[in-house]
Amino acid sequence: MIGIGPGNPRQITLEAIDAIAACDVFFLLDKGARVQQLSRARTELLAAYAPAGHRVVVIDDPPRDRDPDDYRAEVQRWHTARVDALETAIIESVDAGQSCAFLVWGDPALYDSTLRLVDQLVARGSVDLEVEVIPGVTxxxxxxxxxxxxxxxxxxxxxxxxxxxxxxxxxxxxxxxxxxxxxxxxxxxxxxxxxxxxxxxxxxxxxxxxxxxxxxxxxxxxxxxxxxxxxxxxxxxxxxxxxxx
CATH class of the missing domain: 3.30.950.10 (Tetrapyrrole methylase, C-terminal domain)
Incomplete structure (x- = not known):
């Protein structure tokens, strides 16, 4: 989990640059054409700092009801669907011994669900992961x-x-x-x-x-x-x- 800050590419930390340079596979959640600028910002960071031969795997973000009757239940359902998609992507795209990463907007610990999804995936026991978190500017x-x-x-x-x-x-x-x-x-x-x-x-x-x-x-x-x-x-x-x- 690599925190990349809220939008300014110059606010990425040296620690985050080092982490990007050490990864083989990068996962991008595709949230549709409306937020293509956000995906483009991540792509530009990879072009600048990722190693030669790295791979980018795009995961379609499952749909979510933005105005549910039960907010917590809908978020839990959505998170489960995202964990399913992430599990499939890792099994199909990452070989044993390789490293993979999410470039997380802002900081992974602050109102972002990616780390929570990875924790759920680890708890399933279907893949053997060692998780490292790189903080980002909030x-x-x-x-x-x-x-x-x-x-x-x-x-x-x-x-x-x-x-x-x-x-x-x-x-x-x-x-x-x-x-x-x-x-x-x-x-x-x-x-x-x-x-x-x-x-x-x-x-x-x-x-x-x-x-x-x-x-x-x-x-x-x-x-x-x-x-x-x-x-x-x-x-x-x-x-x-x-x-x-």
Whole structure:
């Protein structure tokens, strides 16, 4: 599992470059034409750092219900289908003694399921794998760096969460919340009007967009920018920091 950062090819670490250079086979999950730019970014990294003779194996990503009645059950079903596809790909494409890798957007430990899938595959016992994880620059780090801010006040905690969980946040939630996986921009319904928001989309790419300010002042601007970016590029990966005044 090789973390490659949130989009800027210069944010890949030297450790990740070394890991890419040592691998024989690379797996790419094909999520369709809408996100071809993401696949292209990985392909460019392989062209720059992978060894001669390496192979790329494309795995069709199983379909997923994005609005299920039971979110957790649907994710578990989807993960099982992905493990099945990964198991087949490894058995058919990787010889004994060879190394294979996933290039994971951001960091493998932060809101990415790839490592969890590999753990499930190892537990099946159908293939003998030794797993190594190479950390990557997170989108949270890229967001605060792009805005030139510290994520919290002196000694304050930071809650790292998702838009889905933001709706259920407790009344005494931390003053600083970094929110990922929020295609609905949930803060526009849940945040206080005088909260500060630092929003970024497609961080590290040429299409990067940054907006910050009071929620009441910039919420509409962020919604419009997100819609415009999706129309222009076909995909949006965004993240934001909410700060209580």
């Amino acid at each position: 989108s949270a780090s890229a967001l605060t760096a792009a805005h030139g801010i510290v994520a919290h006040g002196i000694g304050e905690p930071v809650l790292l969460t998702t838009g889905r969980r933001l709706v259920d946040a407790a009344v005494e939630e931390p003053a600083n919340r970094i929110v990922m996986l929020d295609s609905h921009l949930t803060f526009t319904q849940t945040a206080r009007s005088d909260d500060d928001v630092y929003w970024g989309a497609n961080l590290g790419t040429p299409e990067q967009v940054l907006i910050s300010g009071k929620v009441s002042d910039v919420a509409d601007e962020i919604e419009q920018a997100r819609a415009r970016l999706r129309q222009q590029t076909g995909w949006v990966m965004d993240i934001y920091l909410l700060r209580r005044r």
